[in-house]
Amino acid sequence: MLKGSERLDIHARIRRAAQSGALSHAIIFSGPGDRVEAARCAAAAMECTAGQDAPCGRCEACRKVFANIHPDVITVHDADHKIMAVELLRAIRSDVYIRPNEGRRKVYLFDDCAQLDERCQNLLLKTVEEGPPYAAFLFCAANSAALLPTLRSRCVEWKLAPAAEEGPEEDDSRARELCSVLSGKQAAAIVEFLTGMEHSKPSREELGRVLEQSRALCAQALLEHYGRGAPPDKQEITGKLRENLTKSQLMRTIEVLQTYRQECDWNVGVGHVLGALAAELEGIL
Numbered sequence: 001m002l003k004g005s006e007r008l009d010i011h012a013r014i015r016r017a018a019q020s021g022a023l024s025h026a027i028i029f030s031g032p033g034d035r036v037e038a039a040r041c042a043a044a045a046m047e048c049t050a051g052q053d054a055p056c057g058r059c060e061a062c063r064k065v066f067a068n069i070h071p072d073v074i075t076v077h078d079a080d081h082k083i084m085a086v087e088l089l090r091a092i093r094s095d096v097y098i099r100p101n102e103g104r105r106k107v108y109l110f111d112d113c114a115q116l117d118e119r120c121q122n123l124l125l126k127t128v129e130e131g132p133p134y135a136a137f138l139f140c141a142a143n144s145a146a147l148l149p150t151l152r153s154r155c156v157e158w159k160l161a162p163a164a165e166e167g168p169e170e171d172d173s174r175a176r177e178l179c180s181v182l183s184g185k186q187a188a189a190i191v192e193f194l195t196g197m198e199h200s201k202p203s204r205e206e207l208g209r210v211l212e213q214s215r216a217l218c219a220q221a222l223l224e225h226y227g228r229g230a231p232p233d234k235q236e237i238t239g240k241l242r243e244n245l246t247k248s249q250l251m252r253t254i255e256v257l258q259t260y261r262q263e264c265d266w267n268v269g270v271g272h273v274l275g276a277l278a279a280e281l282e283g284i285l
């Protein structure tokens, strides 16, 4: 989720662009902010039926786009491969000529351009340039330099500011759940929890955030072993960790969480990270 001022800012920018008819049919969302939500906002602006105030966020089209269930806003992601399968891109090249189901536009949202190597991008070039007028292409790329100049030149780039600093409103409920499961020290429960996380299909950033928050809670619990109290709102979970895990178990858990949090900065599959993490944690506890 985009937070606070950044969220307002990107929504306002997209709304202004949509109102002035300046929302390009091919956009790269780059930078450290929440690129996928920004892209979804642009897709909503393209499908919104409210007219004036697109994306209104209230009409059926907007609601479907934000819930990721709009039939004409297609998230293009290959969960089975690191690099997107060529067949998938070929399928898009013909699918683009099938008119939208219910929306005004047909929007292809590439949620992670790290999946697109040179060959993939070359396959897309012509479609992006010469596709039907109702087609739109939204690319989410941590760094737009990873995209070919030929593709970049056909797109408008929107650079997103970093997500807001951790504030008091930061939601760490997932991390607390994970720590609670860890303090139970039951291998089956840990595997079940991590499998459940995998099924909820978090982005790499989301997973990285949960691992970082969990690492921080474990570090806090370790400090408690040495007599330093945790902040009141974290005492319940850090106390549980401290009571059930030894210092050395906590230290190794912290190391493992740190390692896999860093992995999330790279182009690794979320499923791979969660599977490897489960095996490592089982070994410690």
Ligand SMILES: [Zn+2]
Pocket (backbone or CB within 6 Å): 047, 048, 049, 050, 054, 055, 056, 057, 058, 059, 060, 061, 062, 063
């Ligand atoms: Zn709307």
